[in-house]
Amino acid sequence: MSQPVDLSPLQRELDNLRLQLCHCNNAGTCLGCQGVEMLRQQATMIVSAASQPVLLQVAQETQAKELVKQVQEMQARLLADPEAARALEELLKYFQEPPQETNH
Numbered sequence: 001m002s003q004p005v006d007l008s009p010l011q012r013e014l015d016n017l018r019l020q021l022c023h024c025n026n027a028g029t030c031l032g033c034q035g036v037e038m039l040r041q042q043a044t045m046i047v048s049a050a051s052q053p054v055l056l057q058v059a060q061e062t063q064a065k066e067l068v069k070q071v072q073e074m075q076a077r078l079l080a081d082p083e084a085a086r087a088l089e090e091l092l093k094y095f096q097e098p099p100q101e102t103n104h
Helices: 010-021 033-049 054-080 082-093
Strands: none
Touching: 010 033, 033 054, 033 082, 054 082
8 A cells, every 4th residue: 555545535424424423412422423433443543554564464453353352342331231222222223224115
């Protein structure tokens, strides 16, 4: 990878997604804000790691595995909390397909 990767289109889309999902007036405390920020950090980490020489990529693989483990632990904690589980259900509604209209 010889040229820097431009993440600005992705950053704009993540900003738009955050605006749609935010329930805390951009205080960064709701699941929508925190989830989008996690995605932003992951994208930056992936581009940074993939841009490194292969030997550094191998060394960073351990860090990536640790991040995945932390995300899985966070998901487990969220799902164990009834209030967070309800918030997650609300969040997932944004990603479901709209119902198909039928003409009779």
